[in-house]
Amino acid sequence: MAPWLGFLADEARPPTGIVALSWVESLLSRPPDDEGLYVAANLIALAVFRAGEADLARHISHEEIGYALRREARDPVYLLYALQPQINLLRLDGYGPDPDRALRGLDALARLAAGLDLELPALSISAAQVRRLDEAGLPVRKAARDAHIIDTCKLLWRLGRPDRLVEAADGLLARYPEAAGGGPHHAAEALWLAAPESQAPPPTAALDSGPRPAVHLAFLRLIHHTARLADLGETEPVVGLATRLLTRQDILGGPYASALTPLRWRAALADSLLRVGRADLAEPVLRAAHHNAFGDPQLARGTAERLGMAAHVPPVDRDAAVALAHRVLDRLSR
Structure with a gap:
């Protein structure tokens, strides 16, 4: 792959780039609403990080947690709001000099996913608070599980550690067997990314039931x-399977x-067709994916490169x- x-x-x-900034602007222009404030805060924290302002992204995340903890006694939803900025802080750690610190923090989310207390540098949630969240029907355990799975796998992939990724994926599937289906x-998916040669060919019949x-x-x-199959140069099987x-x-x-998910899937199949010399089949799919890739710089750049086009992905407007970000911080200081 x-x-x-x-x-x-x-x-x-x-959303990323100018789309993310327009969303934040729109959310801040509405009547005050804490759910919208957290959407705006998480989006702008990501935007300023991508603009090279990691310290500001951390500051926003800490302010989000503080805002939530000042209000959680009156409504447990604020504990759910506080979880995402704590996850964002772990993601920032993953880009720092000690990514293992991020992995340890992500592993700690397994306790919350199991209904136990959580203790992380910026956020503590007691078992009693978890029960309160459960009673309110708030999906904090699912949020913790999903972040544990997704962020662990993506971090290890980005670090280029296929051996650790396979080990982690096996452990996550054992811990959360329901996630396999x-x-x-x-x-x-990590097993296919990190060790494709070890995976059994999946049956196409599984698509029909x-x-x-x-x-x-x-x-x-x-x-x-x-x-x-494309890696192995198997042209006919690639064409048959990809076109189906x-x-x-x-x-x-x-x-x-x-x-964006089906666009990325189509682009991946088109890439396989391109790699076995079937540009006639690949390029129409890549063009359609590129045309609709606004908001996904990775997809936009990759499809443009494969079409021999210049990739026009504007950078985040730092200023x-x-x-x-400072408008969001003003709201969070109240």
């Missing part, structure tokens, strides 16, 4: 199997947590992002 795409498993993908599918998440996982595995998968609008039509 081409490393430009990385993980293809479906997940909520926040129901998602998130990053641990199952079973719950939708299981069908999505089967499709995902077949994308990676197609890429593996690209016609499965019943699967590619969604719904997905992110509208605009910082100005919005």
